[in-house]
Amino acid sequence: MRGISGPAGFGRCRAPVRLYPSGARPLPALVARGLGSRRTGRRPVAAPATTDEGRVTLMTSSASTSTSRLAAYLGGLGVQAPDELSPETVAYAAALDVVAAVAPEVAASIEAELADQRSNLKLIASENYASPAVLLAMGNWLSDKYAEGAPGHRFYAGCENVDAIESRAVELAKALFGSDHAYIQPHSGIDANLVAFWTILTDRVEGPALERLGRKDLLSLSESEWAGLRREYGNQRMLGMALDAGGHLTHGFRPNVSGKLFDLSHYSVDPETHLIDYDLVRERAREVRPLVLLAGYSSYPRKINFRIFREIADEVGATFMVDMAHFAGLVAGRVFSGDFDPVRHAHITTTTTHKTLRGPRGGMVLCEERLAPTVDRGCPLVLGGPLPHVMAAKAVALTEASRPEFATYAGQIVENAATLADALQSEGGTVVTGGTDNHLLLVDVRPYGLTGRQAESALREAGVTANRNVIPYDPNGAWYTSGIRVGTPATTTLGMGPAEMREIASIMQGVLSATEADPSSKARFQLADSVRDGARKRVADLLVAHPLYPRISL
Numbered sequence: 001m002r003g004i005s006g007p008a009g010f011g012r013c014r015a016p017v018r019l020y021p022s023g024a025r026p027l028p029a030l031v032a033r034g035l036g037s038r039r040t041g042r043r044p045v046a047a048p049a050t051t052d053e054g055r056v057t058l059m060t061s062s063a064s065t066s067t068s069r070l071a072a073y074l075g076g077l078g079v080q081a082p083d084e085l086s087p088e089t090v091a092y093a094a095a096l097d098v099v100a101a102v103a104p105e106v107a108a109s110i111e112a113e114l115a116d117q118r119s120n121l122k123l124i125a126s127e128n129y130a131s132p133a134v135l136l137a138m139g140n141w142l143s144d145k146y147a148e149g150a151p152g153h154r155f156y157a158g159c160e161n162v163d164a165i166e167s168r169a170v171e172l173a174k175a176l177f178g179s180d181h182a183y184i185q186p187h188s189g190i191d192a193n194l195v196a197f198w199t200i201l202t203d204r205v206e207g208p209a210l211e212r213l214g215r216k217d218l219l220s221l222s223e224s225e226w227a228g229l230r231r232e233y234g235n236q237r238m239l240g241m242a243l244d245a246g247g248h249l250t251h252g253f254r255p256n257v258s259g260k261l262f263d264l265s266h267y268s269v270d271p272e273t274h275l276i277d278y279d280l281v282r283e284r285a286r287e288v289r290p291l292v293l294l295a296g297y298s299s300y301p302r303k304i305n306f307r308i309f310r311e312i313a314d315e316v317g318a319t320f321m322v323d324m325a326h327f328a329g330l331v332a333g334r335v336f337s338g339d340f341d342p343v344r345h346a347h348i349t350t351t352t353t354h355k356t357l358r359g360p361r362g363g364m365v366l367c368e369e370r371l372a373p374t375v376d377r378g379c380p381l382v383l384g385g386p387l388p389h390v391m392a393a394k395a396v397a398l399t400e401a402s403r404p405e406f407a408t409y410a411g412q413i414v415e416n417a418a419t420l421a422d423a424l425q426s427e428g429g430t431v432v433t434g435g436t437d438n439h440l441l442l443v444d445v446r447p448y449g450l451t452g453r454q455a456e457s458a459l460r461e462a463g464v465t466a467n468r469n470v471i472p473y474d475p476n477g478a479w480y481t482s483g484i485r486v487g488t489p490a491t492t493t494l495g496m497g498p499a500e501m502r503e504i505a506s507i508m509q510g511v512l513s514a515t516e517a518d519p520s521s522k523a524r525f526q527l528a529d530s531v532r533d534g535a536r537k538r539v540a541d542l543l544v545a546h547p548l549y550p551r552i553s554l
Helices: 069-076 087-102 104-119 132-138 160-177 189-213 223-234 257-261 278-288 306-316 328-332 369-375 388-401 404-426 452-461 489-493 498-514 529-545
Strands: 047-050 056-059 181-183 237-241 263-267 292-296 319-323 348-352 363-367 440-444 467-469 483-487
Touching: 087 104, 087 132, 104 529, 132 388, 160 181, 160 328, 160 363, 160 388, 181 369, 189 223, 189 257, 189 319, 189 348, 189 363, 189 369, 237 278, 263 278, 278 306, 292 306, 306 319, 328 404, 363 369, 404 440, 404 489, 404 498, 452 467, 452 483, 452 498, 489 498, 498 529
Parallel strands: 237 263, 237 292, 292 319, 319 348
Antiparallel strands: 047 056, 181 363, 348 363, 440 483, 467 483
16 A cells, blocks of 8 residues: 555645746746646535535535636736646745745744755654645634634624634534534644533533532522532542553643643553553542543554443443544544444544644544533633634645545554554564554663663654653653654655555664663763764655655745
8 A cells, every 4th residue: 555645735746847938927026936737726615515425525616617816816917827837836935935024034944844844754653744735724814813602603793704614624523523513623632622621520510510509500609609619620530541651641640731620540551561451441440430531542552442441431420531632533534443433432532633634733522412512612611712724724634534545544554553563673673562553653762772862862863753752661751761652644644655664664773773872861872973874865765755745846
């Protein structure tokens, strides 16, 4: 399954073309840095429809025109766009010129980031490459609009266009994940989790308290009743995965707000296999009797059986919540289904939209219908005004994820991760749990005599961007760590396959085995220039063969 193509803008590009054909009129400065060709019609406001497969598709009216906006603009200037013109290059060249006219240092950093991403292998499991369509959907005047509330029920006038965008994204998310309800306003994963936490507290604590006190709403409570309810909010228990076992800091890490909001307990993994022992989770749940049983991970390299977790939650009377931020794309692509599909089993599910889902940075909440009214009050419950421009980008990403090729992409992510894990072990590396079922793997770097901090830095010098990460029962703690986390979403977006994964494993093994730790420091190390340069050359060869955003020439 090599050479998986991504959304428009990821495919291979043609050779550069001359901007001005002979005799053509010069273009304005803002578009003179590069134009490209894709004949896209002007699309009217779309209405959702459902296909036989249950996916939402885009309906357009007969008012569509074959003239693109760019071609229309150029035509007004008396310029005919060449067939080879790249609209992605035009868009970014023009945007950067506009930014540079005000803040040249910001434009320079934006351009430098593209160069950096093009010259280093991105193996951070929580990162990906959004399509130009997703990125461009964020850079517009939707950012200027306040739209607190929900579609059709806003606190501000003039939200008709935001309503259309948000409603479209909601319908796409519901169809894609098979959810009763979707809320796409959260700005990030932690915002989505906070909306979910407070939805559960409202459902399980606040609602019963109001009924018990015979009160209509919070504003009708007396001062003493309100004080009592506030105490009741803060005495609720949550059971989540321990951070060093693969959990996330928003799942009850004390320095995080989640750790201050709940009376927290954790379940871990087996000390030998480093796998979840569901019998031990059940035993822990019976002991804790939590209000919230939370599943999900940021560095656990295996599937989770959510059916068993739901059974445990039902047994102890807990609300079952899943944070699928890391693997939402694998759920959308039907790689995780049945017992491994969290939306099918959880009362409420949260996610980010920018990891395996390959969208903009942001969050989303999926839930049962009975929780929908509370979830939709995320503002003012937790959030302020939503970000309409980001919701537009979410709608674009969800449209991309609803296409059949996204399922192929999701499957390739997992195949690549498994190949990379096997190859690293064949090279002599130590992979936690002995492999992976998802998009990530953990490498124990202690056999190299390194800390995670040293391994991360050495790999970065060699052109490989990964992140240090705790491993189960990590003796080095959360800062220096004993492992590195490696993921395949981004390299898969570039079209890499098993052969490239084996090459990456060889590069990593060569760098890590040649890195010498400073015995007086957990951070300092030495890496021979020849090893570094050789690795960077091999990385460069991979990236030349699989370029990032090849239709953008800056």
